[in-house]
Amino acid sequence: MQTNQLLAMFSGVLLLMGLIAFFLGRAKAARVRASGTAMYAQPDQYAWFAVVATAGPAITVGAIGAFLMLLLGAEIPTLYLLACSLVVAAIGLMVGMRQVKPDFHARQAIERVIRWILVAAAMISIFTTFGILFSIIFEALRFFQMHSFWDFITGTVWDPGASFLAAAGRGDEGGSAAQFGSVPLFAGTFMITAIAMLVAIPVGLLSAVYMAEFAPSRVRTFAKPTLEVLAGIPTVVYGFFAAITVAPIIVDVAGFFGLDASFNNAVAPGVVMGIMIIPFISSLSDDVISAVPDSMRQGSLALGMTKGETIRDVVIPAALPGIISASLLAVSRALGETMIVVMAAGMRPNLTANPLEDMTTVTVRIVAALTGDLEFESAETLSAFALGLVLFAVTLSLNLVSVLMIRRFREKYRVNNL
């Protein structure tokens, strides 16, 4: 029999046993209660306890077995494993039924189980982080066994070349050796991120200043959600916009000034990414600027400062930790942004300072390495995980610094809603 048929049968039988447990448990509890004995819990609670006693251990046994098979490669026939769980379920059913007696705290027992289920759910987010970390580190280590870490960090040539042939055992046919120097990728990433920030920080910050300090409240309630629409547009849409609409404009404009621009120039994805990021900066900055206590503004105005001077010299400096925090988050976002660069930036690793040339980024190479029909074991595929590891480390530290900054701001002004 097929595994999924087995699984379906197993689930069916378990469900049936659960139902039996429920009704038997309730019937017994009701009987005991009808006989006039005071019980600690309601019949339904005993019934639920019987269900938990039946299904809980059985599922645990099944899950442990499955993990043993996956993790340790232990060969347990699925049929035996499931049969074994069903036996456990039957035992659980019997034990559960025996527990249906007046002096048993069924409700507390159930609630203990519920609590553990909640804890387990909360742990999933931790497992996700560790999952990301371990999956990346593990595969990245395999990559660094093939290629030196030092070359990866300092090399200026990214040329996976024919590394997939090496994986297929035909390394000698590939010609030149593959090189994995990530510097051009990071240069491209930082170039595009820098362009994005050049767009997003001034526009976002000034918009925030207008919304928080000058705009009538009607404008503000309208403008803020409108700007946030920019953040809600899927990145694949921005990618299309950058590649089809913005890139040709950049080429034309560059041509007008007698400059030669590639259609995969870094400016188009950079600018579009900047547009996408504007609301990240404007929204958070607006919150932070609004949270600067009014007494600061009044103190400055009372000295005969104009409104502009007050904003520039008092409000902005006071809000600075929050603004920096927002900008760091935005940088982190830009570094990890994928679709815009995949669709609008180049594929060619290119170490240049000219934003009009095509250049590629870390995320583009990750996507390139993992799409197509490459052998998973090849160095190029694994290089995606090495790049991912660096990306993870950089964004993680940016996020943490950003959280610390905003916490400092919050403590300074005792603001709770940031």
Next chain:
Amino acid sequence: MSRHESSRPEPGQPVTRNNNAHHELSIRVRDLNLWYGQTQALKNLNIDIYQKNITALIGPSGCGKSTFLRCLNRMNDLIPSVRLEGLVEMDGRDVNAAKMDEVALRRRVGMVFQKPNPFPKSIYDNVVYAPRMHDLVSRKPEQDELVEKALRDAGLWEEVKDKLHQPGTSLSGGQQQRLCIARAIAVQPDVILMDEPTSALDPISTATIEDLMDKLKQQFTIITVTHNMQQAARVADYTAFFHLGEIIEYNDTRTMFANPATKKAEDYITGRYG
């Protein structure tokens, strides 16, 4: 009572005059009315404020004394729902006139707030910021001199001279308030408004600030709002008693406290309510 009726003064002038003080007019207020939306907060105020004196505004909470104080440097402009009628005259000019630049007004009428609010800058920059913007000083030695003078006048110099470049917020509450006073006097205003400047401070800091106010009145006209009757009695030359948006009584402080002309003022001063 008869004593006052015989020489009925102009509206706004104190009923009796403190003969030891200067009598040059600083601010003249006539028929001032103010509304927050529909609610009238100030009713027909008339008061003359004299130069180089300390005038205390006392009265129960919500009587309009802080609101009145904020009329004098147009800080009420920041509240959109405020409407104002009447005359506030300084230097022969109506401060509420359309032509009057409220920034220029605030340049001449400084303010110290209830809670110390130093800027998120160093002690030095807190003091020098406004004078620099007003082009009072430009070169570094001038700035240093000005900072030292302002901090000395505010009685803070000895405590902070070694840490001028630490943030203003690192000081204690009383020091912060004196820093705010230094900041206010550094721009050389004519008038300093103080809105319960000691209410957030401990008794020792309060005493320091009161001494300071006494020294500062050599140079500046000081108008202070206070909740603290003893404080008004200690520092003020003139005292105005506010109640429900009206000035019930305005007199030189000694007369006001020794021999209040109205029943309400007497009740308030003797602690019957407030």
Next chain:
Amino acid sequence: MSHSFDDISTQLRRRHRRSSRLKWISMGALGIAGLFLVLFFADMLAKGLPAFQQAQIQVEVDYNEDAQRMGRAALDPEVSRLVSRTFERLIPVRMRDNPELLGTTETRWVLADSEVDQYLKGHRHKLSESQQATVEALVQQDRVELKFNTTFFTSGDSKMPEAAGILSAAVGTVMTLLVTLAIAFPIGVMTAVYLEEFAPDNRLTQIIEININNLAAIPSILFGLLGLAIFINFFGVPRSTPLVGGMTLALMTLPVIIIATRTALRSVPDTIRHAAFGVGCSRWQVVRDHVLPLAMPGIMTGSIIGLAQAMGETAPLIIIGMVAFIPDAGSSFTQAATVLPAQIFTWAGEPEQAFVEKTAGGILVLLAILIFLNATAVVLRKKFERRW
């Protein structure tokens, strides 16, 4: 030492100018941001709206002997090049299924070739001079027309732009999001309930909290790496399927749902909890019977927003192979599928000009759904908003 008002005002003039300059510049910045938004939507509408119309052509179909082998033989050679090849290919199949058709003729409207479509819409096209003349003549006879493009909504992907549609991607999106919701909603709500209502304030709780905030900021592509390494390579979940896509997106949506649920739970006042405790409810009963029902609108709003985010996500899905060419809508969670944004990505990479408008058309559909979802969330929030 004191300055008169006039002196000060003179000096102030320059400073006032600078101050109002800041106002105008900042207003301009907001204007620029708004302008970006307007330009973007205008551009998408201009590019995408034509996709909802498609050229159709009226042809005589002659079901002759030759057409049994080669569909093209059924058509007038002059017109046959203007007809979509999907239709030509269908003719032999139809004749095999309905042998009685042999020897008959019929006049019917069929899909025109995408080049005709592009020509009629005034876009770049590859029609020769004579073909253009033919099309013009047919237009005169009302035998070529732009009609509402039902194919776009009723068929899956195709290599021929005129026959390509979003159905399979839409079905894939729905299936993927079902998986996402089925995983992320219960786990997210349970996590939030634990953190808000049960968790002691200890180190572990703090770590979980920091971790959740962090997860929300991790680049989405890294979730793709996780899906590939853990779900596909380790657990053996089939690649390119709604199952693995949904699982990956669920992990991304989790923080959004957790954060929204926590906010919703926090906004339920403690008096409600105290009242319920007071009548002898256990902690779990308080949560289940009193707090959760009151927090439900907020939880729903957050979940919808999280779903909308997941719906637009592409990068992690590319990594786990959900960009396959899927001509037919899938029917199982373990069959290869694609989703709307991935379809948009695939089309954006097609060289034919006609795919540009398909891409933009797909984008318009995606944006419309996202706007609808977010509007629903806003309405939900407004409707159930409660001031305690």
